[in-house]
Amino acid sequence: MLEGKPLADKMRPDTLQDYIGQSRAVGQETLLRSLLETNEIPSLILWGPPGCGKTTLAHIIANNSKKHSIRFVTLSATNAKTNDVRDVIKQAQNEKSFFKRKTILFIDEIHRFNKSQQDTFLPHVECGTITLIGATTENPSFQVNAALLSRCRVIVLEKLPVEAMVTILMRAINSLGIHVLDSSRPTDSLSHSSNSSSEPSVFIEDKAVDTLAYLSDGDARAGLNGLQLAVLARLSSRKMFCKKSGQTYSPSRVLITENDVKEGLQRSHILYDRAGEEHYNCISALHKSMRGSDQNASLYWLARMLEGGEDPLYVARRLVRFASEDIGLADPSALTQAVAAYQGCHFIGMPECEVLLAQCVVYFARAPKSIEVYNAYNNVKACLRNHQDPLPPVPLHLRNAPTRLMKDLGYGKGYKYNPMYSEPVDQEYLPEELRGVDFFKQRWC
Numbered sequence: 039m040l041e042g043k044p045l046a047d048k049m050r051p052d053t054l055q056d057y058i059g060q061s062r063a064v065g066q067e068t069l070l071r072s073l074l075e076t077n078e079i080p081s082l083i084l085w086g087p088p089g090c091g092k093t094t095l096a097h098i099i100a101n102n103s104k105k106h107s108i109r110f111v112t113l114s115a116t117n118a119k120t121n122d123v124r125d126v127i128k129q130a131q132n133e134k135s136f137f138k139r140k141t142i143l144f145i146d147e148i149h150r151f152n153k154s155q156q157d158t159f160l161p162h163v164e165c166g167t168i169t170l171i172g173a174t175t176e177n178p179s180f181q182v183n184a185a186l187l188s189r190c191r192v193i194v195l196e197k198l199p200v201e202a203m204v205t206i207l208m209r210a211i212n213s214l215g216i217h218v219l220d221s222s223r224p225t226d227s228l229s230h231s232s233n234s235s236s237e238p239s240v241f242i243e244d245k246a247v248d249t250l251a252y253l254s255d256g257d258a259r260a261g262l263n264g265l266q267l268a269v270l271a272r273l274s275s276r277k278m279f280c281k282k283s284g285q286t287y288s289p290s291r292v293l294i295t296e297n298d299v300k301e302g303l304q305r306s307h308i309l310y311d312r313a314g315e316e317h318y319n320c321i322s323a324l325h326k327s328m329r330g331s332d333q334n335a336s337l338y339w340l341a342r343m344l345e346g347g348e349d350p351l352y353v354a355r356r357l358v359r360f361a362s363e364d365i366g367l368a369d370p371s372a373l374t375q376a377v378a379a380y381q382g383c384h385f386i387g388m389p390e391c392e393v394l395l396a397q398c399v400v401y402f403a404r405a406p407k408s409i410e411v412y413n414a415y416n417n418v419k420a421c422l423r424n425h426q427d428p429l430p431p432v433p434l435h436l437r438n439a440p441t442r443l444m445k446d447l448g449y450g451k452g453y454k455y456n457p458m459y460s461e462p463v464d465q466e467y468l469p470e471e472l473r474g475v476d477f478f479k480q481r482w483c
């Protein structure tokens with residue numbers, strides 16, 4: 039549950055029953071609630087502060103619409119182009135005329151579209167080709183075209199109150215299997231709980247939950263991601279190297295305190311999707327920055343991953359690969375550095391191991407680079423894979439001859455044992471048909 043997507047995305051509710059707070063907008067007696075229940079969705083502008091549930095409400099409407107065969111298309115104004123909007127509208131027109139299917143178009147951060155982009159969908163909202171749902175943190179009176187605004191119902195969502203935040207956090211805490219510790223009975227349940235599994239039991243102080251709910255300032259995403267980072271940070275620093283025994287010791291219980299959640303909250307805006315695209319984008323940026331010998335960029339991408347909750351061992355594994363792939367024989371000790379950094383991370387965990395990785399990353403950015411071995415090895419692989427006939431036999435003189443029969447068959451015959459010669463030995467080591475090839479110079483495709 040803690041791996042992969044940010045917790046806030048995983049906890050996004052699918053139904054109105056699980057949508058907490060916002061009773062003024064979607065409470066039992068509201069017009070919007072009855073429209074949603076009868077699936078008569080008008081064009082809407084959802085206006086509210088970050089993390090209060092605008093996208094979540096759109097997601098609930100989407101879920102409901104799909105049950106009624108209504109298409110739900112999402113675009114984000116941060117990266118969609120006018121042509122993307124035109125494509126959606128064209129398809130909506132086809133769906134409407136050929137299959138009588140309605141289309142709801144959700145535009146996140148609609149205020150980022152300029153006036154002429156917003157004008158693109160105005161006539162199509164007017165004639166009912168699309169139902170528009172726009173989400174914005176900005177006052178729509180200033181950021182949405184007056185003509186478009188007049189065709190949409192504006193729904194004002196409020197900053198989530200502390201009680202709603204507690205409910206949302208508690209739901210996540212329960213689904214993560216975390217136990218809440220009653221601070222009026224200090225460490226009681228912590229010391230009496232038994233745990234036979236290899237996974238540690240995670241506890242959170244009740245006052246840490248209250249503090250997190252309070253400090254999230256009505257932003258459920260910040261609260262949930264802050265919780266996730268606090269738990270991840272505690273779990274990775276759980277492994278301690280026990281100097282006396284020389285072994286890794288992992289306590290079976292982990293306690294999340296008020297300080298942990300405060301720290302998690304401070305970093306919640308940089309939490310990123312550890313299984314998604316961002317994870318691969320960042321590691322690729324790190325790899326390329328080191329390859330380009332840019333020590334500042336290398337450190338930046340490293341910190342962005344670690345601060346975002348990345349597993350330090352994942353980064354360390356990439357460094358081991360980099361040491362050979364990009365530095366290679368230009369500095370063979372790079373591999374030793376990378377393996378040492380990997381082991382160091384394994385012993386001490388986060389946050390202590392971050393400086394080990396930083397040292398290694400800067401070493402690599404500054405190191406001379408050579409892809410000679412990497413290229414040559416790829417050539418050998420290509421040579422083997424492209425070989426049409428059966429692969430050539432191992433030359434007889436290179437074969438081992440542990441039995442009499444093998445000796446009689448000529449195994450090892452004529453082999454020149456190099457240490458016996460004071461001069462370079464003239465001897466072939468490749469199969470006959472490859473004599474003279476140079477994998478370091480020739481290129482195999």
Ligand SMILES: Nc1ncnc2c1ncn2[C@@H]1O[C@H](COP(=O)(O)OP(=O)(O)OP(=O)(O)O)[C@@H](O)[C@H]1O
Pocket residue numbers: 045046047048049050051056057058059060086087088089090091092093094095173174175206258259262
């Ligand atoms: N009212 C709510 N009930 C339950 N969970 C909520 C609610 N509002 C937000 N959340 C949780 O917070 C996460 C973030 O909310 P959401 O993406 O809907 O915010 P938003 O208002 O669209 O924010 P932004 O403007 O930053 O995009 C959701 O994935 C969900 O887990």
